[in-house]
């Protein structure tokens with residue numbers, strides 16, 4: 001197990017599997033967010049339900065805490081393996097030549113690195129904003145609908161979310177395709193085209209689904 005984690009392919013597999021697990025969370029989160037278009041009562045009821053899922057088999061909020069723990073494990077493993085792979089990539093580059101063979105990282109690699117950093121910063125801000133409520137203009141526990149609406153009534157908060165969603169779109173589009181390759185799903189040119197198309201479509205659906213909320217508030221559709 002340790003040998004697999006130390007190998008390059010092992011780290012890539014960890015990135016692929018944790019990335020796909022986070023993708024499932026994002027699909028569920030995006031669909032849940034769309035309930036905001038059905039009004040305050042339905043949205044807040046849904047947020048309350050999230051804290052009681054699994055009862056009475058599980059104690060109150062246990063499901064939420066188990067999901068949070070799994071997400072933290074995925075985020076940490078994803079970031080650590082990405083960092084270690086990028087260190088390896090750097091040290092494998094030829095040094096000492098006037099013209100290096102690969103003087104700069106490729107467009108996709110840069111997009112993933114900068115996009116990943118933007119997303120990590122966004123997640124910290126997002127948790128302070130809508131979970132811990134310390135960065136929210138309304139910040140009332142249980143008033144999830146009002147907290148979200150209060151956010152997007154400020155153009156600079158809406159802009160921060162929109163930029164993060166664009167970074168998310170690029171990250172999913174390239175990340176899903178990369179994961180499919182790592183996990184051996186891309187065995188022919190036709191399959192490559194199919195997986196690229198699936199990756200792009202998924203990225204677009206998830207980002208547009210998330211963007212609907214700030215745009216809904218800014219346009220007055222959600223108030």
Ligand code: HEM
Nearest residue numbers: 033047050068123126130131144148161168210211213214
């Ligand atoms: C416009 C886009 C988004 C909106 C409006 C939004 C909204 C929310 C809201 C309202 C909550 C609090 C839910 C509650 O307390 O019941 C929440 C929690 C959370 N969101 Fe988002 N979200 C968005 C995008 C994202 C993205 C892109 C990610 C990940 C990259 C993300 C990750 C999380 C996480 C990890 C939590 C904490 C869940 C928990 O532990 O309670 N969100 N979001």
